[in-house]
Amino acid sequence: METTAEEFFHDFRQDLLAGAEANGSFLLAEFMDVVSRELTETGFTEGFEFAHYRAQRGMRVDGYWFNDEGGLNLFVADFDSRTELASLTRTDVDAAFKRAVNFFDASLRKNLAADLEITSPEYGLARQIADRKSLIRHLNLILVSERILSDRIQALPDAETAGIATSFHIWDISRLHRQRSSRSHKEALDLDFEAMFGTGISCLPAHLGTDAYQSYLVVMPGPILSTIYEKFGARLLEQNVRTFLQARAKVNQGIRTTIMTEPGMFFAYNNGITATAQGVETKRTGDGLQITRITDLQIVNGGQTTASLFHTRRKDKADLTQIFVQMKLSVIDNEESEKVVPRISEYANTQNRVQAADFFSNHAYHIRMEEFSRRLWAPAGKGAQRETKWFYERARGQYADAQAKLTPAEQKRFKAENPKPQMLTKTDLAKFENVWDDHPRYVNLGAEKNFARYAARIGKEWDKSSDSFNEAYFKRAVARGIIFRATERIVSAQPWYNNGYRANIVAYTLAVLSELTRRQEKSLDFQRVWNAQAISPVLESTIAVVASRVNDDLLRPMQGISNISEWAKREACWTRMLENMDEFADLLPDEFDCECLSRDDHLSEKRAARNTQKVDNGIEAQTKVFAIPAARWIAVHETLAAKRLLTPKEIGILNVAMQMPMKIPTEKQCVVLLDTIEKARAEGINID
Template identity: 35%
Template sequence: MTDQAQVGFVHELNQRLQDRIEAEPELMMRDAFVSHVGEHLIDDGTLDDLETCYLHMPWQNRRVEVAGYDITSAGTILHLVVAEHGLFGAPVKRDRIDQMIRRAGAFADFCRGGNHELLERSSPAYDMAQRIHEGWPEFQMIRIFVLTDGTASIRKMPEVTVAGLPTAVQIWDLTRIQRLTSNGGEQEEILINLSELGYAVQCLESPQQADGYRCLLTVLPGRLLADLYHEHHSRILQRNVRAFLQARGKVNKGIAETIQKEPGRFLAYNNGVSATAKAARVDPGPTGPILRELTELQIVNGGQTTASLHHAARRGLDLSEVHVPAKITLISDERLDPMIPDISRYANSQNAVTSADFEGNSPFHVGLERLSRSLWTPADSEGKQRRWYYERVRGQYDVDRGRNTTPARRRQFDLDNPRTQRFGKTDAAKYEYASERRPDVVCLGGQKCFLRWTEEEQLDKREAPAPDYFRHLVAKAIVFAEMRRLIRREGFGGYLGQTTAYTVSLINERLGGLDLNLIWHMQRLPDELAEIVLVSARAVRQVLINPPGSGNVTEWCKKPDCWEAVRAVRWEPSAAVQQAVGAR
């Protein structure tokens, strides 16, 4: 990155963080940085999800520091995030990186030993440490992500042992974050050099096909797939296919049993993997072509096989006799995104892939995008109209804004499409479920909530929505954002997102829904509705922070039983409020 480009990106990054803090004033700049980068890492497939939660404290003769965490859906990998913000492109010292890694390791030890009881019981940090402690027996490895807006001379550290577990460390500095977040959110390219990894993989290469692709047929060593999954995790799995990574179903149990009892028959029994790559290097060999390199490998069918091989290797099983048939389709950049979902659909036969796995390009989401560019809000008191910008693909807003090449045109774009009126797919799912009285689903987190919405509503099969659907969705967004703002101002402390989701749901429950047409036309909460938010939120919060058996608040909020407990609270809005803002 040139000095000029770096300065420009630092300015752009900090503007994004300021926008986030303007929308959520309770955020520290560090937390805004972690959330911003974390969202891009989730979209990239590097992280499954991320709970931002900062903790820094002395413990024994060490210091504990962490900025966020996630536990993979299989429950076997703990992700810990540490962050250094405020360098604005200056070099980050190696000593500071080592210090952050040590402090994250101390936090892992802290959780393993059950020291969450040293923390304030009603705090998100307590929930984080308790959740990690409870999940510890299932963890097979740790990944530490070092996020910094400085520039680092290293990208990756050697694997170490932390709290008794093998631990990989990834460093995401300003240069790497710029690649991650620019150009509409394109993924950082993966280059796999098979020769450097010690493999000589023979293959057969097809002629170029009419649609501009070609295929490689090969047999991959099981150890290679296990190593690739260990190195890249879900990043080598097609970015829209994130489920079925735990060895629990009948197919996966069969895979594990074959590895253990009949490894030599794995090739005969297994259907193999289907993968894509942007490019490959194939060299002549004494007995046929040898596959040397793959660029941007994505496994679109065979995620179960790949993950199961990794889990088997972590358990100490010998994979030397395990081989897996593979078909690798080489597709150019411009055809990659449109073609991958179809390959995924047609190739998946071993375990069915749900409709939730193919997310962004359906007529439903494309239709929402088109409506968001054409529908204007009712005029305000100054006669101004604006749009609510639906960001179907992360980074789309900035790309569209950048197409306006003069300052005057960019100012007009900002007036027509305020950043505060931008929302994405995971936001839409959150608004829908909160309004439909499913706050427990909202509390699962953005990605899981979105996948549930896609699957339950079969969004991949739905046609483009009508204009009224979009107007009502915007009204739900206004309800959620405004109630969140009112609850935040009350200063309840932690669990703002959970309290907001449950408050929105409870008010909808008591009023039988809201007059969404009224809210769309007003573009704000009606006064009668705003007046009951805090009363409802106080009742909600008492249920949320007192889980049965002194359990984990965050996990309690994800359970349908929590919603049933909230529904039982004794609170009713007045008849006048019901008349003014209830569903028509």
């Protein structure tokens, strides 16, 4: 049952009020946090830093993000905690963008930073704009509003601000509503090549003989591909390719060399790109068939080629007019895209595979976390009468999808069992885990880069011992989430907090606590946090004193760095805190020992949890194997044996499976049979 914009507005407002109360934050900060997370998760922006500045001189800004492509996203809010849905007029839009333009211009050309408090986020932003003057190539002004945009406003043409190309984007309540309601859970790119470049793109149809889907072989001009990437950046890349690029250098030196020295041979040397789309419009011309429009173009292989073209043109002033890139374009129906696109991406990326094709949402790790989240009941918290669950959103939009076909009464029950504040995304989990186990710097680099780091780390650990990711691991991850969110609330309530850098303070505070317990050969008792579904008064007071010291440290960046958020992304920031760890240790109250487990107790708990997971894996494997009839196992054996793809061990175990139910495979044998199934699927055998 789809909601109207009016209903969405009221639900959105209630979530906002509840979130602000739970997090101890101002409504504006909560509004920007909610919207920015939405835009980050869908690839519209790579990250977000809150920085609220409003002056009588007609200037305003509410957040920002500098990306690696020389772009700056400046956010300005239209928010007044309205109780009813109102209209956003052209006058309102022009005034909001004018205030953001004034802030940028004053920062760039009028030394605005000199008038601002040196420890404030807006000072850091203004200084960084001035310092990066020669590096900023594109300015994206993003208006986020709790109102609904007037139908009279159609398009906002690009312009220039202080000589810098500027684009204008509006995210009103109806656009947010469409975003959350869409099947693909992200806003589709609509590329009109004739309007953007004055010409279509030459192509050949390659779907002859099949009605399953359309496909085209495309010759993509280098300048056009580079320009599209410059305009849309990470949004052009399928999520898993984005993750891949975040974990690697942007420019491939071999690609760069060809662009610079042999541009005419680029088509011959380069493997090309693989892409998908939801829709394509074509027309016949004197030069043959051309694609004139593509809806939701997503590059699923060749992201590095695309990024390298852009960076080489920008940094080396390379001429791309002789560059052409071959592109295989598959048009996938919206209904099938969620299932098919990840598969295309996975199979297309086998040559540069990174931990199961870059840790897709259908990786076994995420599937297991999802299964735990649907099955495990969290203890009732203090004062509560019923147990609840922590809903893990393995694929974007699952939380909303789970309620889509429920009656109002069923929705009410679902939300009672799965409260919205207890919904976790993949990027949430990456944040909670990395501050404790890896490095606070990555968390400060933004959601995409942090997730890339997390994916690479967990992918290796999964291959080494998947049994380590068990019920205890899931409960620990949730406990870390409880601590993380409590720390956000604690920091916001401190008298020294000046409404800036909360994300940086929280990340380093928890990293310091993790380091202190590790040096004492202890571990925080996460099971206690899970059992209570809250942190204790002792842990709360400990976090408060450590956060205060962390704040003091962050506000003293090394010479030459003016932006605290940028300082938090440097290795030197964490190195200096590590050097001062004895001072942090002196802050811990004696009672903090009661919050920790000894190293031996901690390792004993982990061993027991691993052993339990091994038993669960065997039971799960048997259940899946028993669901496949003997006749299907015979087909698997015949096909793989004919191709000599079976080991003696697999042949022996398949002989048992082919005699079910007369013979029953053991749990260990069933694990081997599941691997054999994957081998069979690769050979085209239908097991489902």
